[in-house]
Amino acid sequence: MKLKTLLAATALSALATAGMAQDALKIGMITTLSGPAGYLGTDVRDGFLLAIEEEGGTLGGVPVEVIVEDDGLKPENGRAIAERFLERDEVEIMTGVIFSNIAPVVAPLTLRAGRFYISPNSGPSQFAGKACHENYFVASWQNDTLHESAGIAASNLGYNNAYILAPNYQAGKDALAGFKRFFTGDIVEETYTQLGQTDYAAEIAKIRAAKPEMVFQFLPGGMGINFMKQYDQAGLRDEIPLVLAAPSADINILRAVGASMLGVQNTSHWNHDLDNAANVAFVASFEETYDRAPTVYASQGYDTARLIASALRATGGAVTADMDGFRAALKAADFEAVRGPFAFNSNNHPVQNWYSREVVEIDGEFRNRTTGIIVENHADAYVGECSM
Secondary structure (H helix, E strand, O other), rough: OOOHHHHHHHHHHOOOOOHHHOOOOEEEEEEEOOOOOOOHHHHHHHHHHHHHHOOOEOOOOEEEEEEEEEEEOOOHHHHHHHHHHHHHHHOEEOOOOOOOHHHHHHHHHHHHHHEEEOOOOOHHHHOOOOOOOOOOEOOOOOHHHHHHHHHHHHHOOOEEEEEEEEEEEHHHHHHHHHHHHHHEEEEEEEEEEEEOOOOOOHHHHHHHHHHEEEEEEOOOOOHHHHHHHHHHHHOOOOOOEEEEEEEHOHHHHHHHHHHHHHOOOEEEEEOOOOOHHHHHHEEEEEEEEHOOOHHHHHHHHHHHHHHHHHHHHHHOOOHHHHHHHHHHHHHOOOOOOOOEEEEOOOOOOOOEEEEEEEEEEEEOEEEEEEEEEEEEEEOOOOOOOOOO
């Protein structure tokens, strides 16, 4: 089934008869679909919808209606949409949030309303620690862990110092904290940029002057594309190598930047070439359906839907009608994740493997090739602060 057919089927489900709509479990998806970072939300959405399509319009055998809206990367939009989803549409599950400036707005509203919040991407540190909640789950990663894996990789590669930069918002702060937590070398300088920034001339000049052995940056989506193009144009790619985490080296960035990304070392909890049955089937299905390769965000949307499906199957479709049962079923994570081994820690954040990758050229296309496991069964640093 191609993209237009899948989206048409989704639209028809939203326009179902009143009787059918009453039977369908409502899931609210607030995500970022517009602007330079819009492809992140698009891929989370499409991965999620693919899992539903593969089950014939259900999750765990339960009919579902997914209501999708774009937050435009603005917290005030996220708040308005969340209030509408919770009060008017009576969604029982909230998902979809990409950025960590939206999550601290949407998650508390959802939890106070007695619904479940299941993140396919953003995992701000506060919700892994002191602000943890029994109905808050993250199916992707806790923010820091993404970048802890890059810190481990940089240390393993023998770098003695690094220049690090990220946008000035919660995920950016978590990113640099995570990298520093496991990097054994010195930090030459730490810089925070504006969220959504497009011109990095000043930061690149600072890097050139600092002369670090390497650079680590967390600039997802369009930010990363702009930075990498300007970094290469400044002639620094060969002079000062980069070690990155998955959001700064996804396939869309590789395609946009091109040969400048060749050889870049990076880390992720997922890659297209992971050799497990669930992942092989997912990659093939996504490519056939959407005529494009999946990103890590698509894999997370898909796994989030399959996690929800596993819980719905266990409760017979009950969510708020059986809060304890649905919560326990989520916690069990009884599904085959496309990333490989997956479990929840006591703070409802993942325990999972992290992989090393290198950007290579395969048949004229730039892709990440998995080169090994960086760390196994890795948990976040905040679980000890969670009272659950």
